[in-house]
Amino acid sequence: MKVKLTLFTAAILFFGCTLFAQSGKITGKVLDGSSGGVLPDAVLKIENLNKGTASDLDGAFSFENVSAGEFSIKATYIGYVSQSVNIKVKAGEVVNVDFILQPEGTLTDTVTIEATRIQNNEAALLLKQQKAENIQDGISSQQIKRTPDALASDVLKRVIGVNIVNDKFVFVRGTSERYNNTTLNGVMLPSTDPDKKSFSFDIFPSMLLDNIIISKSFTADQPGNFSGGLVQLQTKDFPDRFTLNFSTQGGITTETSNEGNFLTYNAGQKKLLFFNSGLDDGSRQLPGAFPNTAFSGQNNYGKLFVNNWEQKKVSAPLNGGFNLSFGGQANLLKNQFGYIFGYSYKNSFSNKVIERNEYNGDTTQIIKTNGQLSEYSVSNGGILNLSYKVGDNNKFSFKNTYSISSEDETEYMEGWRAVVFSAGDEDRKMYRTAFTERKLFSSMFSGSHYIKALRNMNVTWKASYSESNRDEPDMKRAYYRKERFSDDPYIVPITTIANSNVGNRFFSKLFDINRNFSIDAEFDMMKLRKKDPVSKLKIGGFALGTNRNFRARSFDPFLAPQSYVDITAPLEELYGPNNIDSMKINYKEVTSFSDSYNAQENLYAAYLTTDIPVGKFRFVAGLRFEYSEQKMQGFDRTSPVVAIPINVNLKTNDYLPSFNLTYSLSDKTNIRGSVSQTVSRPELRELAPFGFVDFVTDGDFSGNPDLKSSLIQNYDLRFEHYPNAGEILAISFFYKHFNQPIERVIVPTILAPVPSYTFANAENGAVNYGVEIEARKNLGFINKFLKDFSFNVNLTVINSKVNLEGTTSATNELERRMQGQAPFTVNAGLYYDNSDLGTSINLSFNRSGDKISEVGRVGFQNVYEKGRNLFDLSATQRLFKNFEVKFTAKDLMNEDHIFTQNVTLNSSSTELVEKVVKRIKTGINYSISLGYKF
Numbered sequence: 001m002k003v004k005l006t007l008f009t010a011a012i013l014f015f016g017c018t019l020f021a022q023s024g025k026i027t028g029k030v031l032d033g034s035s036g037g038v039l040p041d042a043v044l045k046i047e048n049l050n051k052g053t054a055s056d057l058d059g060a061f062s063f064e065n066v067s068a069g070e071f072s073i074k075a076t077y078i079g080y081v082s083q084s085v086n087i088k089v090k091a092g093e094v095v096n097v098d099f100i101l102q103p104e105g106t107l108t109d110t111v112t113i114e115a116t117r118i119q120n121n122e123a124a125l126l127l128k129q130q131k132a133e134n135i136q137d138g139i140s141s142q143q144i145k146r147t148p149d150a151l152a153s154d155v156l157k158r159v160i161g162v163n164i165v166n167d168k169f170v171f172v173r174g175t176s177e178r179y180n181n182t183t184l185n186g187v188m189l190p191s192t193d194p195d196k197k198s199f200s201f202d203i204f205p206s207m208l209l210d211n212i213i214i215s216k217s218f219t220a221d222q223p224g225n226f227s228g229g230l231v232q233l234q235t236k237d238f239p240d241r242f243t244l245n246f247s248t249q250g251g252i253t254t255e256t257s258n259e260g261n262f263l264t265y266n267a268g269q270k271k272l273l274f275f276n277s278g279l280d281d282g283s284r285q286l287p288g289a290f291p292n293t294a295f296s297g298q299n300n301y302g303k304l305f306v307n308n309w310e311q312k313k314v315s316a317p318l319n320g321g322f323n324l325s326f327g328g329q330a331n332l333l334k335n336q337f338g339y340i341f342g343y344s345y346k347n348s349f350s351n352k353v354i355e356r357n358e359y360n361g362d363t364t365q366i367i368k369t370n371g372q373l374s375e376y377s378v379s380n381g382g383i384l385n386l387s388y389k390v391g392d393n394n395k396f397s398f399k400n401t402y403s404i405s406s407e408d409e410t411e412y413m414e415g416w417r418a419v420v421f422s423a424g425d426e427d428r429k430m431y432r433t434a435f436t437e438r439k440l441f442s443s444m445f446s447g448s449h450y451i452k453a454l455r456n457m458n459v460t461w462k463a464s465y466s467e468s469n470r471d472e473p474d475m476k477r478a479y480y481r482k483e484r485f486s487d488d489p490y491i492v493p494i495t496t497i498a499n500s501n502v503g504n505r506f507f508s509k510l511f512d513i514n515r516n517f518s519i520d521a522e523f524d525m526m527k528l529r530k531k532d533p534v535s536k537l538k539i540g541g542f543a544l545g546t547n548r549n550f551r552a553r554s555f556d557p558f559l560a561p562q563s564y565v566d567i568t569a570p571l572e573e574l575y576g577p578n579n580i581d582s583m584k585i586n587y588k589e590v591t592s593f594s595d596s597y598n599a600q601e602n603l604y605a606a607y608l609t610t611d612i613p614v615g616k617f618r619f620v621a622g623l624r625f626e627y628s629e630q631k632m633q634g635f636d637r638t639s640p641v642v643a644i645p646i647n648v649n650l651k652t653n654d655y656l657p658s659f660n661l662t663y664s665l666s667d668k669t670n671i672r673g674s675v676s677q678t679v680s681r682p683e684l685r686e687l688a689p690f691g692f693v694d695f696v697t698d699g700d701f702s703g704n705p706d707l708k709s710s711l712i713q714n715y716d717l718r719f720e721h722y723p724n725a726g727e728i729l730a731i732s733f734f735y736k737h738f739n740q741p742i743e744r745v746i747v748p749t750i751l752a753p754v755p756s757y758t759f760a761n762a763e764n765g766a767v768n769y770g771v772e773i774e775a776r777k778n779l780g781f782i783n784k785f786l787k788d789f790s791f792n793v794n795l796t797v798i799n800s801k802v803n804l805e806g807t808t809s810a811t812n813e814l815e816r817r818m819q820g821q822a823p824f825t826v827n828a829g830l831y832y833d834n835s836d837l838g839t840s841i842n843l844s845f846n847r848s849g850d851k852i853s854e855v856g857r858v859g860f861q862n863v864y865e866k867g868r869n870l871f872d873l874s875a876t877q878r879l880f881k882n883f884e885v886k887f888t889a890k891d892l893m894n895e896d897h898i899f900t901q902n903v904t905l906n907s908s909s910t911e912l913v914e915k916v917v918k919r920i921k922t923g924i925n926y927s928i929s930l931g932y933k934f
Contacts, residue, residue, distance in 0.1 A: 025094045026063040026087065027240045030055045030075050033102040033667075034533040034613055036131020040393070040450045040458075042077040042101070047084075056392040057450035057458065062240070067091075075099040079534070094240045100127075103533040125211055126776075130722050133611060133620040134660050135672055135732065137161065137774070138213035141236070143792075144206050145876075152201040152209065152233065158829075159214055160774050160794035161229070163822050163848055170201060172214060172229030173734060174768055174798040174821035178742065179680055179712070181226040184233045185399050187444050188223060188544060190468040190512035208342050208383050208401070210236045216734070217660060217674035217716045220607040220622025221520065221540060224656040227678050227712040227736055235383045235401060238338035242328035244934040247884070249346075251319040251927025254894070256351040256374075262316035263351075263374035263410040265433050266308040267474075275345060278378035278406035283308065284435055284473035286507045286553065294589040298560050302580040302587040305505060309476065309571035311410055311431060316374075319927065321346030338387040345380040353921040354413065361860060362904045363913060369415030369428070376408045381440075393450040399443070406437040416484050425484040431571060432477040439469040444516075457523040462516065470510040478503045478571055491567045492574055498556035498588040503575060505587075508552040518542045528614050535612045538622075542605040548684060552595040555587045593635035593643045599684040600631045609658075618662040626654045626679070628709075632687050648687045648705050654679045668723065674716040682707040682742060686759045702758045710761065713737045724778065726790075732772040741766045743802060744819070744855055757855075764805050768818065770798035793828040816852070816862065823849040838878025846870040853899055863917060866898040882933050890925040897922070 030042040038059025045052040046063060048071045055061045068091045076082045080101040089095050125140040137160050144155050156162050156170055163171040172180050182189050182201075215222060215230040222230055256262060267283045269276040287304035295301065327340030351374050358367035381403030389395045411432040418425045444464040451457045479501055480490035494502045520540035527534050557575070559565070563584045565574065579585045609622025629651050636644040658676040665671060686703050713736065720730040740761040774794040780787030800818040817823075828845040847869050854863040871892040878884050897920035902912040 024066045024068060024089050024091055025240065026066055026071075026073065026089065026097065027094060028061060028097040028099065029059045030061065030077065030099045030101060031059060031127075031131075032080075032533070033100045033131075035133070035536075035611065035618070036128055039077050039080070039101060040456070041452060042075055042099070044073060044075050044099075047072045047074055054392060056389065057395060057448055073097065075101060077101055079104055096240065098124075104531065125213075126722060126726060126728055128213075129728075130670065130720070133618070133662075134215055134219045135217040135674055135716050135718050136213055136215045138211055140211050141209060144209060152206055152212070155206050155209070155212060156201060156231070158827050158844070158846070159212065160827065161216070161770075161772050161796045161798075161825070162214065163820070163825055163851070164201070170229075170231060171820050171822075172231070173216065173736075173770060173772075173796070174800050174818060175228030175736075176818065176820050178683070179227040180229050180231060181223050182231045182233065183223075184401060184442055184466075185235060185444055186232070186446075186462060187442060187464040187466065187516050188514060189440070189442065190466050190514045190546065208235050208344055208381060210234045216732075217672075218656070218658045218676040218678050218714060219620060219660060220609040220624040220656070220658050221538060223542075224605070224624050224626050224654060224678050225681060227680065227714060227738075235385060235399065236325070236327075236340055236342060238329055238340050238385070238387060239327050240329065242326070242934075244326040245931065246322070246324050247886075247929050247931030248322040249320065249886075249927050249929030251348075251888075251925060253316075253319060253348070253350050253925050254923035255353075255921070256316050256349050256923055257318060258315050259351075260313060260315045261351065261372075262314050262349055263311055263372060263412060264314055264376070264408075265311055265410055267306070267408075267433075267435065269378070269406070269408075272345075272380070275380075276347060276378050278380060278404040279437055279439075280406075280435060280471070280473055286473065294591055296588045298582040298586050300580070300582050302555075302557070302575075302585065303577060305575075305580075305587075306474075307572060307576055308433075309431070309478070309575055311412060311433070316349035316351075319346075319348040319925070323931075332388065335391070336387075336389045338385075340385050341383065343380070343382040345378075347376070347378045348925075350375050350377075350922060354411075355916070355919040356413070356415075357915065357917050358417075359901070359903045359915055359917070360418075362906050362909075363915070366418040367415070368417075369413045369430070371411065371413030371415075371430070373409060373411045375410075377406065379403075379405045381405075393452075395448045397444070397446045397448075399446070401440070401442045403440045404437065406435065409434045426481045427484050427490070428479050428481050429490055430477070430479040432475070434472065434475040436470065436472045438471075440467070442466040455523040455525070457521060459519070459521045461519040464514070464516040466514040466516075468510070468512040468514075470508075472506070472508045475506040476504065477501065489568045492571070494557055494559055494565075494567060494574075494585070496559050496561055498558040498590060500554070500556045500590065503557040503571075505555045506552070507554075509550070511549045513547045515545045516543070525610075528612065532615065533613045535610065538607075538609045538611070540607055542603070542607075544601075544603040546599075546601040546603075548597075548599040548601075550597050550599075553589065553591045554595065556590045557585050557587055560584055560586055597632060597634035597685070599633070600629075601684065602629045603627070616664045618664070620658075620660040620662075622658050624656040624658070626652075626656065628652045628654070628681055630681065630684060630687065632684055646705075650682065650687060650707075652679075652681065652709050654709070654711075669721045670719075672716070672718040672720070674714070676714045678712045678714060680710045680712060680738070680742070682709070682759075686742065704759050707742055707759060708740060708761055710738050710740045710742060712739070726776070727778060728774060728776045730772075730774045733770075734772075735769040736767065738762075738766040738768070741802065743804070745804075762802055762804055762806070764803035766800065766802040766818070768798070768800040768821075770796060772796045788832055788834045790831045790833070791829065792831070794826070796825045798823060798825075819852045819855055822851040822867070825849070838876075838884070840874075840876040842874045844872045844874075846872075850900075856901070861902040861912075863899055863901045866900060868895045868897065869893050870895075884931040884933065886929045886931065888925075888927050888929075890927075891922070892924060894922065894924050896920060 030039045032039050040055055040057045042055040044061050053061050066089050068089055070088050072084050072086050074084045080103055083099050083101055085097050087095055087097055125138050129136055139159050161173045169177050170180055211234050213232045268281040270279045270281050283306050289304055323344045325342035329338045354371055354373055356369045360366045384400045386398040413430040416425055416427045444462055446462040449459045480492055482488045482490045492502050522536055522538040525535040525537050560583050565579045565584050605626045607624040612619040632648040634646050636646050656677050661673045663671045687705055687707055715735045718732040722728055740763050742759055743762045744757050745760050776792045779789040800821050801815055803815055805814050825848045830843045832841040848867045850864045850866050852862045853865040856862040873889040876886040899918040900914050901917045903915055905911040905913050
């Protein structure tokens with residue numbers, strides 16, 4: 001990884017050393033007004049200068065060294081109505097103008113329009129959405145800039161139909177991460193979680209994104225393993241001239257910054273110049289002298305651990321960060337070479353005041369604790385994208401992304417709990433520290449080729465390599481106890497039997513590798529009628545190989561026989577060098593063979609799809625075949641002494657048809673319908689018949705090798721109207737049927753304080769249905785003085801039903817909503833943008849309904865996360881010509897995060913009472929940044 005990072009940095013320095021002079025220039029694209037695709041080989045002429053060129057395979061064109069003045073540019077393409085655009089060129093500036101040509105038969109004469117300066121890509125994104133072959137929604141870089149969102153996970157919650165769970169995982173249309181997929185620049189990304197298919201969107205800085213598009217209906221050229229949505233992240237593309245952007249920011253979080261109450265401990269991070277990199281500095285790593293195999297008995301290995309148990313309170317400094325990007329184009333060997341580099345860095349400090357409660361199925365309370373979780377987080381990442389065109393018909397791209405994020409947590413809780421198997425209740429003081437670092441590296445080499453002689457064929461191929469690393473070194477936890485209400489001192493209940501609750505140290509590593517290759521070819525077929533656009537045929541193939549390695553090691557302390565230590569001492573003394581000794585406190589490795597596993601997944605696909613326009617109708621139909629092979633190698637957890645190998649090999653063949661129909665009521669209004677079948681396969685970890693522990697919830701999980709894939713039938717209907725550029729009014733209806741969804745269920749033979757779960761197919765199926773409504777409109781239609789104001793509002797209402805008959809439901813319920821599905825989500829925004837003054841003021845709102853956070857276990861109902869009102873404010877002002885200042889305020893209402901659970905009023909009643917089982921208080925984030933643009 002160090003070699004890759006060195007090469008990445010060297011490339012940045014090499015390609016960033018040259019500045020290119022500005023010159024008068026005209027650039028743009030020629031687009032097909034019927035499909036939204038590009039038109040290669042279109043002829044463009046500056047009529048006043050008798051200067052001509054042709055569009056390349058991307059539909060792009062440019063005129064260099066154009067003198068200042070007013071000109072008329074004409075675009076022509078065989079079978080399409082010509083279009084002329086009047087423009088004004090100023091010295092030293094780049095003028096961008098796009099042509100949208102309509103097929104002959106829809107218009108008869110050459111169209112002449114006045115060019116208007118497009119200052120953002122929001123209108124372009126909506127145009128792409130309007131002309132898309134399927135149903136999709138998205139968010140542009142301009143919308144991203146309007147909010148205080150620093151991470152992709154924050155941005156995504158603004159998209160209609162999207163919920164963010166645990167501040168990082170995406171639920172689309174009420175379906176969990178199992179039913180969604182993620183690509184970066186068209187390449188599938190590896191999972192960042194050891195136990196499920198999930199991409200943590202909080203790992204990706206929003207500054208690096210050009211747009212996010214979510215496909216909500218399936219076409220055969222897309223991966224078939226999604227139902228809710230395919231989230232497509234696209235990094236920034238090359239500017240037409242050299243640009244340089246730099247900004248730096250500082251901020252505070254109320255209840256945290258400079259309050260003197262931030263919990264931390266003695267461990268650090270590697271430095272990037274003088275910044276924390278987000279990578280552990282080695283102080284948390286497993287000591288190198290530790291044996292590679294499990295050990296027990298009296299020993300001195302515990303002396304090798306770093307003694308950083310002490311928790312202390314410090315004053316948290318300001319949150320900070322900076323962004324840097326530059327890019328441009330140049331001529332290299334008489335061909336166009338484009339480049340862009342971007343880097344983003346952010347760190348933040350936050351305190352969470354936490355209250356936890358648990359009830360014994362009724363209003364009898366059995367746990368009550370209060371405390372604080374302090375988190376220091378670092379997020380940084382970079383992109384380096386290069387592009388080279390060979391002539392007008394061949395283009396090669398090399399796109400690279402590297403990101404690092406980490407969370408360093410220090411937690412202290414105190415309270416009381418009922419002790420199930422002993423007399424009396426006890427007071428407790430609990431301590432925990434955890435550090436998690438995640439790294440993502442993705443590199444893609446691709447080529448696009450236009451072959452006019454072969455029916456205007458476009459061939460695109462992509463080869464990519466991606467790595468995902470998740471390292472959790474040295475998570476520590478311990479507690480003190482005493483009899484409740486007594487004056488006894490608190491003690492650490494360490495005994496001669498190893499106990500994970502009194503000083504456990506846990507280490508885990510996840511390493512995922514993805515290798516992708518795809519090739520697609522699209523070419524013209526024929527016109528069904530002379531006045532119709534030409535029909536197209538697209539074929540392609542796809543191969544994906546995934547290798548996963550997960551390792552975990554866990555160590556528990558115990559007392560040597562007849563030893564004495566002061567178990568009332570602070571943790572840093574109790575586990576200090578004077579007590580860690582073979583004759584006093586020892587450590588035993590309690591790692592099970594089943595705590596580690598290897599897995600592989602191979603996916604091969606081929607598809608065929610047709611795009612047939614007939615009058616106002618557009619038919620897009622296709623068939624995709626996917627062969628999947630999932631392998632898992634691990635060990636049976638029921639045999640901790642003897643390693644009993646467990647091997648899983650699941651092979652599936654899936655045929656996935658799709659049909660999308662678009663009817664154009666007018667050039668601004670579409671009615672869309674879609675019918676498709678997709679698939680959801682078991683995750684690698686879910687197939688293994690051995691168990692593992694979720695160290696966040698303390699839940700005990702075991703896999704199920706008998707799991708089967710679930711086929712999903714998807715039905716969509718949408719009405720959309722685009723009044724003007726950048727505006728939309730849309731309403732969508734959707735219905736999904738899952739024939740045998742995989743659900744988490746209770747293990748029926750285990751009754752214990754720690755919940756035990758497995759996974760099973762709900763053979764009677766599930767349904768998910770809802771409606772989405774979106775409006776985005778400029779307010780200038782009310783009064784011309786409001787032309788700088790616009791608003792955006794979207795609402796999603798969803799319901800889902802999982803039929804649990806035949807499975808073991810934790811609460812004996814036969815039907816419930818899908819876990820994580822909110823019954824509604826609403827987003828709203830009011831924006832003021834005045835380009836002449838350089839002023840932008842934006843107010844955003846987000847709210848979701850209550851959703852199942854945790855599926856209940858035996859005798860307990862489901863836990864619900866209550867909805868919150870989230871208001872954000874941002875204001876940006878241009879200073880002079882090249883400077884910009886921005887102020888943001890995030891979560892202005894600062895409402896508590898509340899989790900509730902229904903319990904019965906008493907043992908003789910069936911009346912349910914809602915109780916708060918967890919409450920989290922955070923703070924408001926304020927920041928101010930100063931930027932420079934060249």
